[in-house]
Amino acid sequence: MNLALIAATGIVLNCRGPEQAVSSEVIVLVNSNSPEVTKGTQKLIPYLNHFGVSFTTADLAEGSLPSGPEKPALIIVSHPGIAADDMTLTGLLEQYLKKNQASGTGIVSFDLLVPDSLLDFEGDEPGIDPDVGELVFPPEKHYITAYHQPGEVKDLFGYMAVPIMTADNARVLLTGNNHPLLVVAESASGKIVQWTSQDWMYSSVLGPMGGLDDCLWRSVVWAARKPFTMQAIPPIVTMRVDDVVGSGRQQWDETPLHWVRTVNKYGFKPWLSLFIYNLTPEGIEELKELVNSGSATASPHALGRPPRPESSQEHFDAYYEYQMVKDHFIPDYYHPTAIPYLSDYYDEFIFFDHNNRRPWSDDVAAKALKAVDDWYAEVGPLPRSNYLIAHWGEMGSNTISHVANNWGIEFIAKSKILDKAWGDDAPSIKQGPFGLYDEPMVGIPKKVQPRFRSSYSADFIELAGEEFFAFSSTISDITGYELEPDNDVEATADRGIRTLRRGLESKSLAVLFTHETDYIFRVRPENWDAIFRKISQGIAQYNPVYMTTDEALKILRAHHTSAIKNSSFNEGTGELQIIMSGHTDVPTNVFVYTEVNNEVKEMLVEIPVFKDSTKVEVILDKP
Structure with missing residues (x-):
């Protein structure tokens, strides 16, 4: 069944001038010297793999920042304590983020101190509220929280810890006991998403498929420079019935x-x-x-x-x-x-x-x-x-x-x-x-x-x-x-x-x-x-696509054996080029996200069956 909303030709045109090509590269920062590193490597990165986000991991344990690529679409600070109390690295990291944001790079951070411009501690000393048993969405809608009702309350399985902070320079999208858990900010050059805790990613508190995953992938999409590509599963619906006797x-x-x-x-x-x-x-x-x-x-x-x-x-x-x-x-x-x-x-x-x-x-x-x-x-x-x-x-x-x-x-x-x-x-x-x-x-x-x-x-x-x-x-x-x-x-x-x-x-x-x-x-x-x-x-x-489980699992497996290697957008021609690696035995799909007048648009591009690698192109409206 053809899931594509846009037909990809499978033909690649030459970019007209390298200065016009904008990469969709994602950089994920970790620090193996930090005691919090597993929140990035064992919690966040599995989510990114599940959503089909193509990324490169950079370990800051050596005390240096990535030298490339230039102008990535998104930088993700994947866990708290990213600088591992290295003040020199902290300063370099702030400069690195500001430089990239100035060129249009988005930032998603799970370190409440990086970047340092959105949140402040209440009082002179940092505090933690360990008794957050429910999360509350604000009265106003936002792209990241669009699947949730204004004022919705999300009950947790356990009590999580949320830092006691204020968000004077950001918009708050999710709170626990009135403390900000998710905040956003944007300027003419780029967007920032900041999560103050990752406790909700653990099953003792909420965990995957618990009802907050949508806010995570939508954080990535909203912050990233567009067009942005992601090889997530299309909206396929199946049904399973056990113990079938024909009653x-x-x-x-x-x-x-x-x-x-x-x-x-x-x-x-x-x-x-x-x-x-x-x-x-x-x-x-x-x-x-x-x-x-x-x-x-x-x-x-x-x-x-x-x-x-x-x-x-x-x-x-x-x-x-x-x-x-x-x-x-x-x-x-x-x-x-x-x-x-x-x-x-x-x-x-x-x-x-x-x-x-x-x-x-x-x-x-x-x-x-x-x-x-x-x-x-x-x-x-x-x-x-x-x-x-x-x-x-x-x-x-x-x-x-x-x-x-x-x-x-x-x-x-x-x-x-x-x-x-x-x-x-x-x-x-x-x-x-x-x-x-x-x-x-x-x-x-x-x-x-x-x-x-x-x-x-x-x-x-x-x-x-x-x-x-x-x-x-x-x-x-x-x-x-x-x-x-x-x-x-x-x-x-x-x-x-x-x-x-x-x-x-x-x-x-x-x-x-x-x-x-x-x-x-x-x-x-x-x-x-x-x-x-x-x-x-x-x-x-x-817009669900109803499939047999057999059909759906072939697509799911093909998404597992293939990945977006790179995608780039030629601003001069409006051409988006997607390079895939791996192999598939059925057609797959890639989501393409664009933004017009501050409204994020989602569409599917079909990727034909391939072995080793393939390239597809889509002509988008010029910005």
């Missing part, structure tokens, strides 16, 4: 997957994680039609939920029962040639012995995987998605080779290491953009706080010698893990809109996630229709 006929005397057809009406193309043995012949035929028409994709999640008393929570006592939804759906149908039950109660798992908290033996794992292969051979042809999520996220290492090499799985969701049960105290798999580093406890915990945090991963990982591109997105602080739809149309639609807005505003792949056997089966068909009509209307302002 429609049994519950409502509708077609088994009627709810998929309903969401299709409003653009959604859900990815379905199947309980394969519960799909009736009618459901299988409907699934084939949906998959073959591009209206959905699907892959195995578990063998199924047997129609037996032991499938109901009232008939078993398990360590994970508190995590389950009461009175979940138990299908009447179970595939007639199914293999004998592997478990005494609850569901039949493919990839792990869930009830006994251990991997299947090699023999049982092979038996379960063969059962899936036999089912597909019997009911087929049925295309299988190349994205896989195991039931409860549990997988044994003895299943990995089969799913990679026999099923062709390229994409996976896996947060914990292999061979460990859900709930085990097991290490998480290190994966970007936000989970590459162990995170310290920051701030003071609140007595009452949400049980779940939002999470987002998109990175290559290795499992049992096989490489996958891992992806998962759960906006869990709105409802507690997933959408949890019910027959309250207004409330459910509101949760769905807020969930998708969070992803779209964070420049992330937006996912609406739920379960059929926990929630969808309970929702009356007419209410389900009304919910998705309202959700689609509620996100229309973002």
Whole structure:
């Protein structure tokens, strides 16, 4: 699907005079001698990578400033204590920033003392307020805070520390306990954004996907000299549904997957994680039609939920029962040639012995995987998605080779290491953009706080010698893990809109996630229709592009394997030249930001499939 709003030709014209070429270079300053350096390297830089900002890192530990490039589009002071108490370096840094700002370079700083012109301490001594439990947006709108309502209050998970300062020479865009957290200033030559604390970047306070990421990327865009380029994810919307059994006929005397057809009406193309043995012949035929028409994709999640008393929570006592939804759906149908039950109660798992908290033996794992292969051979042809999520996220290492090499799985969701049960105290798999580093406890915990945090991963990982591109997105602080739809149309639609807005505003792949056997089966068909009509209307302002998860993940992976190497603008010709490096297997996109009459404009440029490098050009209006 073509996402481009501007068609890039792929042809590069020669610039007419080097004096007319303006670079979009971004310089990120760090100081490895500073005790605060990890706030830049482990918190801010992962955000920049996620947003697709092309940058060069300069370490000030040697006591010198970058010698080039001339006139960068933006300089980012990435953490507090950037000068590491070196007064000589502090003076040189102020001169460096003022010189570049005079030539139109923007500045985004996370050091409250650099630059020194916007903020002042209250009183003679610096002070810190450690008890900021909510953030407040001002009554007036600004580009950086445009996604937030005037006067909006953002509740935090924990209490963060904010310096006690005044902003006499800047406009305040965000406060905590009336202390400035985010301030801006601009002159005829350039713009400055200054954050006084990075505590909100930690999950103990708020963290990625927590509702403030938009202010970060918009800070970068607003401050940077235009035109400015950024390889962020386009406004793609997907849907994920786990524990799919096709309940429609049994519950409502509708077609088994009627709810998929309903969401299709409003653009959604859900990815379905199947309980394969519960799909009736009618459901299988409907699934084939949906998959073959591009209206959905699907892959195995578990063998199924047997129609037996032991499938109901009232008939078993398990360590994970508190995590389950009461009175979940138990299908009447179970595939007639199914293999004998592997478990005494609850569901039949493919990839792990869930009830006994251990991997299947090699023999049982092979038996379960063969059962899936036999089912597909019997009911087929049925295309299988190349994205896989195991039931409860549990997988044994003895299943990995089969799913990679026999099923062709390229994409996976896996947060914990292999061979460990859900709930085990097991290490998480290190994966970007936000989970590459162990995170310290920051701030003071609140007595009452949400049980779940939002999470987002998109990175290559290795499992049992096989490489996958891992992806998962759960906006869990709105409802507690997933959408949890019910027959309250207004409330459910509101949760769905807020969930998708969070992803779209964070420049992330937006996912609406739920379960059929926990929630969808309970929702009356007419209410389900009304919910998705309202959700689609509620996100229309973002111009969403609805895709299958398989399509979207190929784009996400291609953004990961490619990057903006450089972009430059010829003021004489109005030509923007974008140089890409890496490789892609599907077309990707780059955001181009321009500014006319103090209004920032956003547009997408399509980048064709390429290997090693490519150049594209766009003709913009001359300033």
